[in-house]
Amino acid sequence: xxxxxxxxxxxxxxxxxxxxxxxxxxxxxxxxxxxxxxxxxxxxxxxxxxxxxxxxxxxxxxxxxxxxxxxxxxxxxxxxxxxxxxxxxxxxxxxxxxxxxxxxxxxxxxxxxxxxxxxxxxxxxxxxxxxxxxxxxxxxxxxxxxxxxxxxxxxxxxxxxxxxxxxxxxxxxxxxxxxxxxxxxxxxxxxxxxxxxxxxxxxxxxxxxxxxxxxxxxxxxxxxxxxxxxxxxxxxxxxxxxxxxxxxxxxxxxxxxxxxxxxxxxxxxxxxxxxxxxxxxxxxxxxxxxxxxxxxxxxxxxxxxxxxxxxxxxxxxxxxxxxxxxxxxxxxxxxxxxxxxxxxxxxxxxxxxxxxxxxxxxxxxxxxxxxxxxxxxxxxxxxxxxxxxxxxxxxxxxxxxxxxxxxxxxxxxxxxxxxxxxxxxxxxxxxxxxxxxxxxxxxxxxxxxxxxxxxxxxxxxxxxxxxxxxxxxxxxxxxxxxxxxxxxxxxxxxxxxxxxxxxxxxxxxxxxxxxxxxxxxxxxxxxxxxxxxxxxxxxxxxxxxxxxxxxxxxxxxxxxxxxxxxxxxxxxxxxxxxxxxxxxxxxxxxxxxxxxxxxxxxxxxxxxxxxxxxxxxxxxxxxxxxxxxxxxxxxxxxxxxxxxxxxxxxxxxxxxxxxxxxxxxxxxxxxxxxxxxxxxxxxxxxxxxxxxxxxxxxxxxxxxxxxxxxxxxxxxxxxxxxxxxxxxxxxxxxxxxxxxxxxxxxxxxxxxxxxxxxxxxxxxxxxxxxxxxxxx
Numbered sequence: 088x089x090x091x092x093x094x095x096x097x098x099x100x101x102x103x104x105x106x107x108x109x110x111x112x113x114x115x116x117x118x119x120x121x122x123x124x125x126x127x128x129x130x131x132x133x134x135x136x137x138x139x140x141x142x143x144x145x146x147x148x149x150x151x152x153x154x155x156x157x158x159x160x161x162x163x164x165x166x167x168x169x170x171x172x173x174x175x176x177x178x179x180x181x182x183x184x185x186x187x188x189x190x191x192x193x194x195x196x197x198x199x200x201x202x203x204x205x206x207x208x209x210x211x212x213x214x215x216x217x218x219x220x221x222x223x224x225x226x227x228x229x230x231x232x233x234x235x236x237x238x239x240x241x242x243x244x245x246x247x248x249x250x251x252x253x254x255x256x257x258x259x260x261x262x263x264x265x266x267x268x269x270x271x272x273x274x275x276x277x278x279x280x281x282x283x284x285x286x287x288x289x290x291x292x293x294x295x296x297x298x299x300x301x302x303x304x305x306x307x308x309x310x311x312x313x314x315x316x317x318x319x320x321x322x323x324x325x326x327x328x329x330x331x332x333x334x335x336x337x338x339x340x341x342x343x344x345x346x347x348x349x350x351x352x353x354x355x356x357x358x359x360x361x362x363x364x365x366x367x368x369x370x371x372x373x374x375x376x377x378x379x380x381x382x383x384x385x386x387x388x389x390x391x392x393x394x395x396x397x398x399x400x401x402x403x404x405x406x407x408x409x410x411x412x413x414x415x416x417x418x419x420x421x422x423x424x425x426x427x428x429x430x431x432x433x434x435x436x437x438x439x440x441x442x443x444x445x446x447x448x449x450x451x452x453x454x455x456x457x458x459x460x461x462x463x464x465x466x467x468x469x470x471x472x473x474x475x476x477x478x479x480x481x482x483x484x485x486x487x488x489x490x491x492x493x494x495x496x497x498x499x500x501x502x503x504x505x506x507x508x509x510x511x512x513x514x515x516x517x518x519x520x521x522x523x524x525x526x527x528x529x530x531x532x533x534x535x536x537x538x539x540x541x542x543x544x545x546x547x548x549x550x551x552x553x554x555x556x557x558x559x560x561x562x563x564x565x566x567x568x569x570x571x572x573x574x575x576x577x578x579x580x581x582x583x584x585x586x587x588x589x590x591x592x593x594x595x596x597x598x599x600x601x602x603x604x605x606x607x608x609x610x611x612x613x614x615x616x617x618x619x620x621x622x623x624x625x626x627x628x629x630x631x632x633x634x635x636x637x638x639x640x641x642x643x644x645x646x647x648x649x650x651x652x653x654x655x656x657x658x659x660x661x662x663x664x665x666x667x668x669x670x671x672x673x674x675x676x677x678x679x680x681x682x683x684x685x686x687x688x689x690x691x692x693x694x695x696x697x698x699x700x701x702x703x704x705x706x707x708x709x710x711x712x713x714x715x716x717x718x719x720x721x722x723x724x725x726x727x728x729x730x731x732x733x734x735x736x737x738x739x740x741x742x743x744x745x746x747x748x749x750x751x752x753x754x755x756x757x758x759x760x761x762x763x764x765x766x767x768x769x770x771x772x773x774x775x776x777x778x779x780x781x782x783x784x785x786x787x788x789x790x791x792x793x794x795x796x797x798x799x800x801x802x803x804x805x806x807x808x809x810x811x812x813x814x815x816x817x818x819x820x821x822x823x824x825x826x827x828x829x830x831x832x833x834x835x836x837x838x839x840x841x842x843x844x845x846x847x848x849x850x851x852x853x854x855x856x857x858x859x860x861x862x863x
Contacts, residue, residue: 142602142604142608142661143609151598153233154598155576155598156225157234162221163223166223167220167223169242174283177246178210180215182217182220182224185318185495191211192314192317193231193743195209196740201240201247202244202246203270205270208270215489215492216467216474222574225570225575226503228624229695229696233805236739244301254285260274272285304798310737311741315742329466330453335453339369339383340523342379342389342526343392343510346400347399348401348768349533349620349769350402350403351402352376353398356371359395365390367387368387370520372517374513377510381520389527392849393851403620407769412540413542420544425548430550430555434544435636435831436545437544437639440763440837441537441540442763443537444499444536446496446501447497448466450506451466451526456516461478461515462489465508466492466493467502467508470490473490473508477490477508500536501535501625529774529851529852532779536567536623539620543561543633544561545558545559549644549647553607554605557602557608557610558609559637561596561611561633562613562615563592563614563629566615566622567623568624585598590615593613599695600629600630601694604656634693635691641656642823652690665694668733669732672702676688676703676728678690684709685710685712686727687825688706689706689823690704691816692813693812693816696804696808697800698734698804698806698809701731702732702816704726704730705821717783719842720841723761725785729791730792732793732796733795733806736800737798737801738803751807751811755814757782758834759833759835760786761780761836772840772844774852775845
């Protein structure tokens with residue numbers, strides 16, 4: 088269920104400076120009308136503090152990760168364009184990835200709004216890798232809508248104005264006398280023309296600078312209204328095309344035999360000729376981290392992988408386990424500064440296990456590498472970096488490598504890395520043939536990307552009813568940022584509001600983490616240990632673990648001061664938008680209602696990406712629930728009711744926003760209660776979704792509600808990851824209240840292993856015999 092409360096229309100009140108200013112763009116030389124935009128970043132004011140012991144603004148309050156991405160993208164934003172076709176439709180090649188978050192729908196809505204064109208007449212495709220876009224072709228950090236909002240609207244508005252001006256010139260009437268409805272320009276004298284009939288005349292023979300006014304929100308008919316996804320019908324009817332659905336001539340199924348350790352390398356293939364003689368097998372080739380097998384079917388690839396005998400070299404984390412990593416994290420924890428000699432203090436330590444970064448769609452790519460050129464198809468969030476590295480790997484200039492971005496079946500940040508595409512290119516070059524490469528599910532869980540294990544220590548001092556200091560020391564296995572965010576930081580370093588010689592990870596941490604409370608002297612610091620696990624920026628990066636540790640301590644502070652958790656938060660919050668979401672959550676979620684023993688409510692708040700969210704959870708920890716029996720499953724506590732109250736600034740598509748909030752909610756519940764990787768001898772024991780207990784049917788909330796707050800901005804905030812951290816934290820807080828003890832290890836069932844691990848060798852399990860008993 089979703090509630091969407093729109094604010095009263097106030098055309099003159101534009102808190103983010105959009106207003107009726109004119110925006111710069113270009114008419115691009117083309118046969119029919121083509122328009123590009125040039126936009127810059129928006130200024131952000133620091134919040135004001137009004138508690139007894141106010142906290143100074145943290146870097147992310149002044150300039151966050153999204154601001155960094157906007158700043159890095161701005162110089163090339165003029166290179167995106169919308170094309171008006173002779174049939175009256177509009178086409179837009181989106182320089183972002185679509186991985187189920189609904190970005191193509193949001194882009195189509197922006198174009199439809201500013202062009203006064205029906206949504207069904209707009210086609211949004213995914214742009215190929217375009218090196219000239221530099222930092223403007225990276226999908227991540229909940230920034231796609233936030234960074235593209237003004238640019239896309241500008242090109243659409245220019246296109247509309249150009250159509251009107253062309254019609255006015257042809258008819259000899261003032262442009263002010265014309266109106267546009269559903270892509271048809273008309274005049275009171277009865278003359279009418281659809282966009283298609285004007286497209287050629289409106290086209291520019293040379294690139295020209297122009298400006299356009301964007302609509303006020305009071306004029307919106309599309310933006311801000313609930314819309315179905317433009318690809319919904321194709322998705323539910325099975326017609327939506329993903330990488331492996333593409334038909335590239337002679338690109339045959341290819342899979343990789345992998346080592347029994349992370350990043351091990353093949354030293355020798357002992358029975359290559361024997362395996363190559365197996366039914367359907369066409370080629371075998373060692374690649375950097377495995378042995379690629381090409382065959383007529385994927386089943387034949389699996390059979391070949393299981394028959395291969397390979398001598399493997401060492402991996403990068405051989406011998407590591409949960410226990411060894413934990414000891415290294417503890418030893419690397421930065422010291423606290425405030426001693427707490429004249430105050431009371433709370434000290435707490437929280438451990439967060441490794442988590443899988445696997446989306447539902449396994450890693451996949453198609454590659455056709457020739458002597459002088461190459462063509463790649465794959466879901467890529469940073470296609471320019473992929474293009475660069477593929478070109479280097481196969482020994483071609485970057486200009487000779489064409490990279491097509493395909494729609495992805497989920498991501499969780501996984502597609503920031505292009506492992507499958509790089510492997511496909513390497514295999515295709517060595518085999519001299521096109522390949523359609525697929526990772527197995529076990530590949531994804533064991534050799535794919537993980538959210539790193541971390542330890543978060545918190546010390547909060549308090550006296551006389553106030554919190555005097557709040558220190559958090561977050562220690563993590565290193566997160567890899569080789570996918571483009573690191574390069575963004577390098578290119579904009581002089582403009583960052585953080586001091587010192589910080590690493591990429593520390594910079595991203597400081598630009599994303601900010602306590603929402605006035606807790607006096609507040610410091611949140613990161614330290615990472617250089618273990619070479621395959622890590623990545625999983626959804627919400629550091630925030631889920633950092634916020635959960637903080638919110639659990641907030642509840643402890645409330646208890647020490649004899650205050651209700653909600654009342655305590657009211658008194659110390661420094662953000663009025665968060666305060667509003669809190670009050671709405673308390674009202675709708677019936678905070679404080681009586682529940683049976685063993686059940687409890689928990690609440691948590693989070694502000695990131697210039698958005699604000701409150702999550703209220705009800706959890707059932709009664710023995711009859713915790714001890715439910717599910718075949719080959721882990722049950723434990725169950726979240727029975729969940730409420731998400733979100734202030735996204737401006738909700739472009741409330742229906743899409745609701746879906747994002749529900750997705751983030753279930754991510755948070757999973758990582759709190761059931762989902763983790765167990766590391767033994769340098770490898771995860773988990774080898775499939777059967778082993779990895781993401782939120783299942785028996786653990787999803789019986790009732791879920793999303794409330795969208797009235798607009799507080801003229802711009803959308805980032806929302807794709809916004810609900811993950813507070814959902815995790817609220818679930819943890821509810822659990823603590825239900826059992827009467829604060830949890831310190833996550834997920835809470837990490838100590839339970841209810842499955843028999845899939846063998847490490849061969850690396851891919853046998854194909855299911857009936858399609859029902861096994862689903863690896």
